[in-house]
Amino acid sequence: MIPPDVKQNGETLLYLEDVSVSFDGFKALNKLGLDVKRGEMRAIIGPNGAGKSTMMDVITGKTRPDEGRVLFGNVDLTQHDEAAIANLGIGRKFQKPTVFENHSVWENLELALRSNRSPLKALFWKASAKDNAKINDTLELTKLEDLRFSRAANLSHGQKQWLEIGMLLMQEPELLLVDEPVAGMTDSETEKTASLLKTIAGKKSVVVVEHDMDFIQALGVRVTVLHEGSVLAEGSLDAVQKNPRVIEVYLGR
Numbered sequence: 001m002i003p004p005d006v007k008q009n010g011e012t013l014l015y016l017e018d019v020s021v022s023f024d025g026f027k028a029l030n031k032l033g034l035d036v037k038r039g040e041m042r043a044i045i046g047p048n049g050a051g052k053s054t055m056m057d058v059i060t061g062k063t064r065p066d067e068g069r070v071l072f073g074n075v076d077l078t079q080h081d082e083a084a085i086a087n088l089g090i091g092r093k094f095q096k097p098t099v100f101e102n103h104s105v106w107e108n109l110e111l112a113l114r115s116n117r118s119p120l121k122a123l124f125w126k127a128s129a130k131d132n133a134k135i136n137d138t139l140e141l142t143k144l145e146d147l148r149f150s151r152a153a154n155l156s157h158g159q160k161q162w163l164e165i166g167m168l169l170m171q172e173p174e175l176l177l178v179d180e181p182v183a184g185m186t187d188s189e190t191e192k193t194a195s196l197l198k199t200i201a202g203k204k205s206v207v208v209v210e211h212d213m214d215f216i217q218a219l220g221v222r223v224t225v226l227h228e229g230s231v232l233a234e235g236s237l238d239a240v241q242k243n244p245r246v247i248e249v250y251l252g253r
Helices: 052-060 082-088 105-112 119-124 129-141 157-170 187-200 213-219 237-241 244-251
Strands: 012-023 026-037 041-045 067-072 090-093 175-179 205-209 222-227 230-235
Touching: 012 052, 012 205, 026 052, 026 067, 026 205, 026 230, 041 187, 041 213, 052 067, 052 082, 052 090, 052 175, 052 205, 082 090, 090 157, 105 129, 105 157, 129 157, 129 187, 157 175, 157 187, 187 205, 187 213, 213 237, 222 237, 222 244, 230 237, 230 244, 237 244
Parallel strands: 041 205, 041 222, 090 175, 175 205
Antiparallel strands: 012 026, 012 067, 222 230
């Protein structure tokens, strides 16, 4: 049975209930429960091995849970493969940026456009005025407008991360899963990334996995702490940082 808040009023976009995943006897997820509202940004923190990556894998269809439910709106994600889930409106950004380095920033965004491009249509495909406007809007959002003709290989690490986020946005997802976006960034790039994600949230739902507490503080969002595959604590960053169990298993290390 789909929970009423998912099925009727649409407030909850992503809903995980009692999700468990085991690998060779090791429980990566243990009856994990999570719900993310439409337009909400949620930060996920926790020690290595807490289940953060496995949770992302389950949401995107890379890993099938042993038990539990994973709902996106009123769609059961466990019944779909990775490609179908991406087409439903879930985009994932891994820690290491994956952009087309020999292409320009503009070309990267153009290649990421959500469009029907069969092999035949791809031969004759040309961006429309609406497509070009969308690319320009994304360049402005990601602060890459002055670099539109630069090769992606020449971008800084932070700029590549922003470009990949822009490429995800070209796919028009409802939910973005972002894995450690500020790892390896300068302080200035970290600050700009927080601003970018805060701008995106509201229009999209965003789930951010990160270890940088200053970055999480800058986001100013609800935080979920995972430990041993389940939720240990949830609330504001200030609240979870004062939680004795969170200090014991994570922050005190």
